[in-house]
Amino acid sequence: MSEAIRFLKPRAAVLARRATIVDDLLDLLPPECVVHEARELVPFETDAFVAYRRLPLAVVLPKTTEQVAAVMKYCHRYGVPVVPRGAGTSLSGGAIPQEDAVVIGLSKMTQIIEIDPANRTATVQAGVTNLSISDAVSPEGFFYAPDPSSQLACTIGGNIGMNSGGAHCLKYGVTTNNLLGVKMVLVDGTVIELGGKHLDAAGYDLLGLVCGSEGQLGIVTEATVRLIAKPEGARPVLFGFDTSEEAGACVADVIGSGIIPVAIEFMDKPAIEICEAFAQAGYPLDVGALLIVEVEGSEAEMEAMLKKIVEIAGRHGVRTVRESQSATEAALIWKGRKSAFGATGRISDYICMDGTVPLGKLSYVLEKTSEIVERFGLRVANVFHAGDGNMHPLILFNANDPEDAARAEEAGNEILKLCVDAGGCLTGEHGVGIEKRDLMRHQYSDADLNQQMAVRAAFDPGWILNPSKVFPLEGRPAA
Amino acid sequence: MTLTPHTENDAAYVIRNAASKGTTLSILGGGTRAGFGNRVSAEETLSSSALTGIVDYEPAEMVMTAKAGTPVGEIEALLAANRQMMSFEPMDHRGVMGTAGEPTIGGVFAANVSGPRRFVAGAARDSLLGIRFVNGRGEIIRAGGRVMKNVTGLDLVKLLAGSHGTLGFLTEVTFRVLPVPETVETIVVSGLDDHAATQAMAAAMAMPVEVSGAAHLPPTVRGRLIGGQLPEGEATVLRLEGLEASVSVRAEKLGDMMRSFGSVSRLGPDLSRNLWQEIRNVAPYKGSPNKPLWRVSVAPSVGHQLVAALRLEAGIDAFYDWQGGLIWMQMEADPEEQRLRRYIKALGGGHATLVRAPATVQERLSAFHPEGDAVAALSARVKQKLDPGGIFNPGKMAGV
């Protein structure tokens, strides 16, 4: 296990009262909603950022907002830290607990409360998975647009916590652009509602502030999201290039020409091989870099747009252009892309970066990334959302070799700093979590961070909510 | 006295000074929304009018950075030269407010001003990628950045957008822009009452034709737009934008579908552009400075019920944008605040903002929709964290 990133020192007073706290939680919730046996806590010690692990004090799995509020109120009264958890798919360690924390897991809150086609909204409990929203509204002809690669498993609550994106955000925006309202539990157990089926806030845009706040401001228990009419058709097209540079330049040129496809995804050679091995989607294996460009609309619209894109790609030496021939093939192309991270597990352990850079810097950052990784004696696979500059270098390493793991972390840090220095940011959609917490000062000044922490304190002055995350441990204002 | 700093550092200095003395400041951009919101009584005025200039514009990256006091006109001109635009179509308030001056880009974001495309393409806040501002302590704060995807820390960008200068003094904004659609078309469905129009708009939005504007214009309003060139009777208007080839196909499809609701006609690109600009600027209600004007945001399906209920008891004139979810409501005389807010609540929630009213009316009611106790308390705490001395625009927004 890596140790480079510290967690807050557990509160001794909380640890000392562990048995009482567990008893009290069992009074608040039905027995099947409280996990407290030592061995049963182990599987909750981490999320998809598996290099770091901490056992929680207990895990609660409430079924209602009222139960979340009761636990929150209790934890607030006794100063017990709380770590919210959706499906535990965070790639930045957002759901990793700490020894003195109660994990509030939303996996039992899976009710779809209302589908409202006339207003194009769905209201769901926070534990509903991203994809099941689209599944539920599909018979009405709608879908929910943000589509993180983990959409099969990740919850809407977690999406809100991390302001999740996905491949199709190029056209439809990320979670914050598709979220209309939430019901949330504040740190003292108060339940509030922000937004609703109407647009914009009456006063301050607290909804906008809550989205992407990584469980630092409260626990969202219900969400109302915007739905979009399903396009008549959608077609991913594969563009193969000899080099990453050509592919990167093509992306910038497509966007610059005023064409905005639904998605532009990038894969380099190692990523192509990994994904093809899993999905057998027909990705060309004889190219150095691949773009998956998705267009949508009627047949005529797709043709018109594709024609322009093919023309631009031609100027960048495209080698292969392959349109998906059927819905099954299109699904496979996306399945391969969306499984890219997991599929990498077939060949190696990895950590996944999430920096975003201005489009014009894509090629430069790709090149520098390779240099950095090589310097550390490691390998890298690149698969990411090129259309919005959101890069996901996967640094491959051996998790059973502590030195290799440490090198991977260091290389990752350098890559993220590179993204910031190129005019981008540390994280586009995975969140800061613990992973990038100690790099925050590279992106922000003390005044910037202090201001964010001050706003945080308006919600949680006692640092009860997910306290080891997002903000560097040094230099925090006193609780 | 009006303070007009020429640099961000000057602004910070001025604000630090004010903070130390407890001097309250009224924040001023172009002044085109003067009178919007509650009356502010501040000792001095702080203007962004000398913080001007486009700092950076990368058309290929669809991102622009400008100082807060830059006139919107200058920005729109440069964007237009590159066939790009602000997708959220910021409204020009001068007509309805009866003001002069030049709207500033900072003001647009501070008031989160959005037009007809908002319900599909997002509000001003959705295009805003990064900001620089001075907080109430006089500290220069940077939030967000210049990339579209960014979840690094708390999203103060969204918080500041629409905070009407009560949380900080914006000095620079970075925002996303989009290509101007190749062409535009408007499908007009005539003769629908408000209820039928709501259903027609919902049906249009459920179709895969990418409607980018959906407004309903009752007879009282129809004649006051594009020189009365819309067909007789009520007009329900649906906008389509994009590539020429695509728009014509979609217009065909949408028109066919809409014929089951009423008679269908088309406006063509030029009239369409004019129509949507006038809807954006709420042109039907300009030139009546003494009639209170509300901007009401509710669930699209209930907007017409709200109007119908109010009509029974008050003299109102109204039209709908955002598929029926945005209601511009001009009152004959009395603002009917209590009744309006009560009905909004009964219909499932939303909010009403008094955009314009005679000073005598403004003084006795809150322009912003009151929030529940817990949310109001939270907002007050947030305000306190950004502007501990309460020096920015005191009293402008409800409760803060």
Next chain:
Amino acid sequence: MQTNFTAEQLADPQVAESEKILRRCVHCGFCTATCPTYVTLGNELDSPRGRIYLIKDMLENGRAADAEVVTHIDRCLSCLACVTTCPSGVDYMHLVDHARVHIEKTYRRPLIDRMIRNVLAAVLPYPKRFRTALALAKVSRPLAPLFDRLSPLKPLAAMLKLAPTGSLRKSNATQPGSRPPETERRGRVAILSGCAQPVLDPGINEATIRLLTRLGVEVVVPQGEGCCGALVHHMGKEDPALDFARSNVDAWTREIEGGGLDAIIITTSGCGTTVKDYGHMLRLDPHYAEKAAHVSALAKDITEYLATLDLPRLESHGLAVAYHSACSMQHGQKITMAPKNLLKNAGFVVRDPPEGHLCCGSAGTYNIMQPEISAQLKARKVRNLEATRPDVIATGNIGCMTQIGTGTAIPIVHTVELLDWVYGGPKPSRLA
């Protein structure tokens, strides 16, 4: 994922294999979404990722199994939906197999639990005993509500409720010997008679034999063939499972070396999954490893084999079939298109139910051992199947047929019964 095993621990080939499996898992959590128990219970501990973690912790620490771990492993249906979902290729099947063996070796179950398991292991794999037990069950059925009220006895109640109410028919389809082809010979196959299926529904193999011989395939019921071993295998009873496997390998090897076999036909996909795994199960047995691998390679689901025979295309006759893909079919054997294509080609209108990846809750003896979760999954499955408004439900696994059949009035038949019918056989009795 990082693992912590000592070199000494890794000397055990089972542990070494599990370590390799664990190393592939990247803890992404995709598997949780398609896991029937996670979807039902909403607890990570009842998800593949949670179980993998529990197993990892137990094995790394060289610990005996304990009540908590056993609870969550027992709740696993072994439906293998997670294996289909997993992008990293984690071989959950063999990991959980190992865990079950470890549990069986190191954990002493409560008395009643042990008794029920021993009875099931002693009865189900043996057709004669099973037939007698079902006769007894019929008369004991009134006791079911009583057992239902006593938590540890719930499995007994479940067992009684599952027992068929009609009379059991004897069939000659299990008689050892060869059935010659009716037309020009195209091949020679063995058919697995199995254990529970011929007792519960002898019509399935009868239909299979009729269809195959009509198509020119010689079908052999080998002497000495028995239960495939899946039932005890899933209880972690390794030795009896391997004994069953060896005995079947022997029986089939005799046929392979005698008249030769083109395939070993299996009509219960649950058994198919296990027979296809014989090569792995017996990999450490020097006397059997090679023979078992050969047998596994020859094992084919009936639909897999039929797909190679180019059956004539028939005009549509409008009968709507909801196809229920058994977990052992779609996840265990990765057979997804063949059964549906055969049905479509034979003129049926095939409908896919929503949530087709979710288990019906049958899962071998699961509906007996975990009646509550099983009942919830059954209700969900029936709801999804009925939503397609079919005339008939088709599937390829007797367990699913029994389970779903007790929850819906829509007739449920084996895919091969429909095919036999439209290609010249009798109408399945359930459709009469």
